[in-house]
Amino acid sequence: MEKYLFYIFGSLAVLTALLVITRKNPVSSALFLVVCLFCLAALYVLLGAHFVAAAQVLVYAGAIMVLFLFVIMLLDLRHNDIDVPGRNVALKAAGVFLAGGVLFLVGREAAMFELSSAGEIPEGFGTVEAVARLLFTDYLLPFELASVLLLAAIVVAVVIAKREL
Amino acid sequence: MLNHYLGLGAILFTVGVTGVLVRRNVIVIFMSIELMLNAVNLTILAFSRHLAGLGQVSEAMTGHGLVILVMTVAAAEAAVGLAIVIAIYRRRETVNIEEINLLKW
Numbered sequence: 001m002e003k004y005l006f007y008i009f010g011s012l013a014v015l016t017a018l019l020v021i022t023r024k025n026p027v028s029s030a031l032f033l034v035v036c037l038f039c040l041a042a043l044y045v046l047l048g049a050h051f052v053a054a055a056q057v058l059v060y061a062g063a064i065m066v067l068f069l070f071v072i073m074l075l076d077l078r079h080n081d082i083d084v085p086g087r088n089v090a091l092k093a094a095g096v097f098l099a100g101g102v103l104f105l106v107g108r109e110a111a112m113f114e115l116s117s118a119g120e121i122p123e124g125f126g127t128v129e130a131v132a133r134l135l136f137t138d139y140l141l142p143f144e145l146a147s148v149l150l151l152a153a154i155v156v157a158v159v160i161a162k163r164e165l
Numbered sequence: 166m167l168n169h170y171l172g173l174g175a176i177l178f179t180v181g182v183t184g185v186l187v188r189r190n191v192i193v194i195f196m197s198i199e200l201m202l203n204a205v206n207l208t209i210l211a212f213s214r215h216l217a218g219l220g221q222v223s224e225a226m227t228g229h230g231l232v233i234l235v236m237t238v239a240a241a242e243a244a245v246g247l248a249i250v251i252a253i254y255r256r257r258e259t260v261n262i263e264e265i266n267l268l269k270w
Contacts, residue, residue: 006166010173017177017200021184026192033196040203047170047214052206052232059236064199064243071247072192075254095187099179106175119218126229130222134230142230146237153241157248163255 005046013039026077030068037061048126170211177204191250191260195243202239206232 016036023029037060044053124130135143159165181204184197213228253265 003166006169010169013173014176014180017180020200021180021188021193021197026190029193029196033200036200037203040207043170043173043207044210047210048217049210049213049229049232052210052229055233055236056206059240060199060203064240067243067247068192068196071251074251075192075260077190077192077260092187095183098186099183102182103175103179107172119220121214122217122220122222125217125222125225130226131229131233134223134226135233139227139230142234146234149241150237153244157244160245160248161251 002046006043009039009042009046013043026072027069030065030072033068034061034065037065048121050126051128051131052126167211167215170214171208174204174208174211177201177207189262191253191262191265194262195246195250199239199243202235206235209235 013036016032016039019032020029020036023032037056041053041056041061044050044056178201181197181199181201184200185194188194188197209228209232213225216228217225250260254260257265259265
């Protein structure tokens with residue numbers, strides 16, 4: 001059952017990712033990226049990372065992509081004559097060739113791993129309590145620094161996007 | 166099963182890299198960067214799951230903490246990057262990355 005779910009969500013994620021980078025309209029790209037993020041959240045659940053999957057839907061698909069859509073609407077990017085298909089064919093061919101080369105190298109290395117199938121997921125793996133115990137005891141400093149980073153990002157975003165300083 | 170997740174992460178990362186290199190709309194380039202970050206998250210969680218299956222649960226949860234921090238950094242980066250795009254658009258009226266080339270030598 002897990003294998004079928006992996007193939008379904010994995011192929012849907014790859015398909016929507018390819019649609020993200022090939023659409024002319026940036027709104028279409030953003031919406032396809034939202035679908036891709038939902039598929040990835042389902043894959044995280046399959047990997048036993050329940051809290052991370054919920055955080056992904058809340059933060060990534062729910063906040064970051066909404067911010068992207070706000071900015072696209074704010075800039076009123078209806079004129080999609082930037083990436084006209086048919087221009088820069090050599091560049092696109094080089095991009096696909098590079099992609100295929102990277103994938104081939106990675107796949108060749110990954111196929112050398114003969115790993116046994118994963119054992120049972122232990123109790124309490126991937127829950128909110130387990131992540132919180134980690135973030136509040138061992139990794140407290142990175143956690144606090146992340147909050148300082150978010151504060152800095154908020155200030156920077158407001159200052160840069162202001163009309164007049 | 167780990168190989169499959171790693172392969173999927175590699176495919177998604179490659180799609181993201183292709184999007185950054187081929188597209189000229191700055192917003193779509195940012196979206197491809199987010200796609201790359203998500204592929205990396207998937208790889209980290211696959212390894213974490215594999216480590217938990219081998220019995221080392223507390224070391225495996227480190228991966229989940231790292232993924233949460235990566236998401237935080239991605240959110241901050243998206244906010245700042247889009248603010249820069251808004252500022253540039255207000256001046257130059259373009260989101261074509263080939264026209265935003267003042268720093269080019």
